Amino acid sequence: VVLALLFLGGGAAGWALSSSSGSGAPVARSQAPDRGRLDARIRRVERRVAAAREGKSSDDRLPSNQAEPSADRSHSGGALAGKVISIDPGHNGGNATHPEEIDRLVPAGANGATKPCNTTGTETNDGTLTEAEFNLDVADDLAARLRAAGAKVVMTRTTNDGVGPCVNERAEIANHADAAAAISIHADGNETAGAHGFDVIHPSTAEMVDPSDAAPSLRLATRVRNALVGAGVPPANYVGRNGLDERDDLGGLNLSTVPAVLVEMGNMRSAEEAAKLESPTYRAQLAGALALGLRHFLESG
Numbered sequence: 090v091v092l093a094l095l096f097l098g099g100g101a102a103g104w105a106l107s108s109s110s111g112s113g114a115p116v117a118r119s120q121a122p123d124r125g126r127l128d129a130r131i132r133r134v135e136r137r138v139a140a141a142r143e144g145k146s147s148d149d150r151l152p153s154n155q156a157e158p159s160a161d162r163s164h165s166g167g168a169l170a171g172k173v174i175s176i177d178p179g180h181n182g183g184n185a186t187h188p189e190e191i192d193r194l195v196p197a198g199a200n201g202a203t204k205p206c207n208t209t210g211t212e213t214n215d216g217t218l219t220e221a222e223f224n225l226d227v228a229d230d231l232a233a234r235l236r237a238a239g240a241k242v243v244m245t246r247t248t249n250d251g252v253g254p255c256v257n258e259r260a261e262i263a264n265h266a267d268a269a270a271a272i273s274i275h276a277d278g279n280e281t282a283g284a285h286g287f288d289v290i291h292p293s294t295a296e297m298v299d300p301s302d303a304a305p306s307l308r309l310a311t312r313v314r315n316a317l318v319g320a321g322v323p324p325a326n327y328v329g330r331n332g333l334d335e336r337d338d339l340g341g342l343n344l345s346t347v348p349a350v351l352v353e354m355g356n357m358r359s360a361e362e363a364a365k366l367e368s369p370t371y372r373a374q375l376a377g378a379l380a381l382g383l384r385h386f387l388e389s390g
């Protein structure tokens with residue numbers, strides 16, 4: 090309860106800041122009546138997120154086997170007909186050789202925060218697999234699965250020899266497509282001995298340009314988390330809680346105006362987990378779980 094109250098306070102303060110200073114321009118008087126309705130809407134969203142945090146709805150406890158819809162409908166085809174899904178394979182293979190382009194600062198939040206356009210990402214200790222390459226491989230597999238189920242997939246990049254796009258452009262691609270869900274695929278590079286497992290990151294209202302997406306983003310994160318756990322992928326033992334993590338510092342999530350999550354599929358700096366991430370079988374398992382989580386979200390919310 091204390092956490093929830095703190096969160097409500099922080100969220101409301103964050104929004105108030107964004108509405109007064111986000112654009113640098115004063116709020117027009119003619120918008121005042123809308124402000125009241127917006128305030129009420131934000132409060133409703135924040136109550137739902139707070140309730141979710143207390144375990145009343147899409148909570149952050151690990152799932153029971155009965156919690157999810159049946160998983161054996163992948164043959165039904167067309168289950169996702171008409172749905173637009175944005176897939177963002179994090180980083181890009183050409184980023185490392187173009188520091189001047191990827192280091193420039195771009196907007197990354199509702200309150201004036203900025204971040205580098207993009208980063209290089211991590212790699213395995215032996216240097217045989219870069220995160221950028223891994224991300225695109227899993228993303229391509231996921232895209233194929235979603236398209237086979239009838240979805241329209243919008244990718245933020247389709248090759249691994251380019252530079253960028255910037256995090257704000259990646260968000261804009263999903264926003265412009267009015268995606269029903271946006272998923273960003275990454276792998277982590279944590280040096281802590283024994284650190285391993287996946288982590289599904291969802292945005293905090295504090296920096297979101299559209300705080301009403303906090304609750305659906307948490308539900309999307311929970312669906313994806315449950316599907317990964319169901320596929321036998323271990324939740325991270327060094328970050329987040331039960332495979333879920335709320336953050337306010339990721340530009341791609343902050344700038345999304347659609348339900349969005351970022352998944353760290355595993356820790357590339359763990360030699361043991363890196364071996365799994367290099368395995369085509371394990372990658373297929375990951376892509377299958379992401380597809381299932383997305384489908385459960387799109388079918389059932």
Ligand SMILES: [Zn+2]
Pocket residue numbers: 179180210211220275276277
């Ligand atoms: Zn990454």
